[in-house]
Amino acid sequence: MPIRPVSPEALVDELAALVDAARYRRWLRVAIDGAPPAAPHELADALVAPLRVRGRPVQRVRADDFLRPASLRLERGRTNPDAFYEDWLDVRGLTREVLDPLGDDGSGRILPTLWDTTRDRATRAAYVTVPAGGVLLLSGALLLGAGLAFDLVVHLSMSPGALARRTADADRWTLPAYRRYADEVDPAQFADVVVRVDDPRHPALVTACGDPSTQ
Template sequence: MQVTPLTPDRLAVEVVGLVDARPGRVRLAVDGPPPTHPEVLAGQVAEDLRTRGRAAVVVAAADYLRPASVRLEHGREDPDELLDGWLDDAGLRREVLDPAASTGRVLPRLWDAAADRAFRDGYTRLPPGGVVIVAGALLLGRGLPFDLAVHLRMGPAALARRLPESEHWTLPAHARYAAERDPAGHADLLVLADHPDRPAVQR
């Protein structure tokens, strides 16, 4: 096992290299608990890809949650439901991942969880060679058809320190995720992110 420390900028370059090695459209997951800020890495990777002339669309998993009537059926702080029932897997597959591999017609946002209603966004056409990047937590090991996956791993102690106390109810969901879904095993790039400003890649 080799651990290579990187700056956040160099980490983005490493992810871009993985994407560039694949022809055609690419469906990339950037997965990690909230304190690792997967959406920040996704945005930087997308920007780097665009500067190389490769179209990229970032999709936040938080914009593909199920309606509150379903998501919160067992209460607002049910960690098992967070892991198993918050993400609209079918919607993400239908509107983003499947079309990214075929027509290229993807919907960047589906459900506004704060307002509990659908966004009114239009579709985006992803050209041949384009990249869709899905960023969020608890994404891997659930059968979604990603071509590449980056997992930002934060250990239990670091996660407990960095999560706001109001979100500590989510800790059992992240523990179950690590134990049952094996995100590290599904990742093409495993990033040790106990200190998000000083990531390291484990090879």
């Protein structure tokens, strides 16, 4: 599969242009999927200004703010990789509060955060309304294969070796979950764009990806 090296700045510019050109009805739900060392949150943050310059309203959401309560999330222990893979993300809450309201028949009214994992309680965030033509940039790990509705998906790919090297010691227990994700979901097959980020300073676009503006 052809791979094209790009600078981090060029990557942001190309992705912003792709998002801006993508077909949509009322809103565009964009997922930036990747393990923490791949920096999905940082890439999503970097896309905000270029999209707003293009006249697109942007709403940022982090999947980390839609985790399940500790009583459910940690029921099998604090460092259980299968629980991390299967139980941590509140798929129903994310669908109900963010993705469905931005679907074809949605209201545009979303909840930007749901659960504060530090305090283990609801964030009590206020609802916000995303204007028509707006873009949702949702970033996080293990987002694909669970039935979440996205209109455009960017997957940040790392080799197993690079992921292991760049994962903090305190988080190495999560590595088996990412191996399951690669084996069972194969996230690149869900993605419109795959970016290889074994070295985040030198990303590379997998150029064989489909153009969502033509789908």
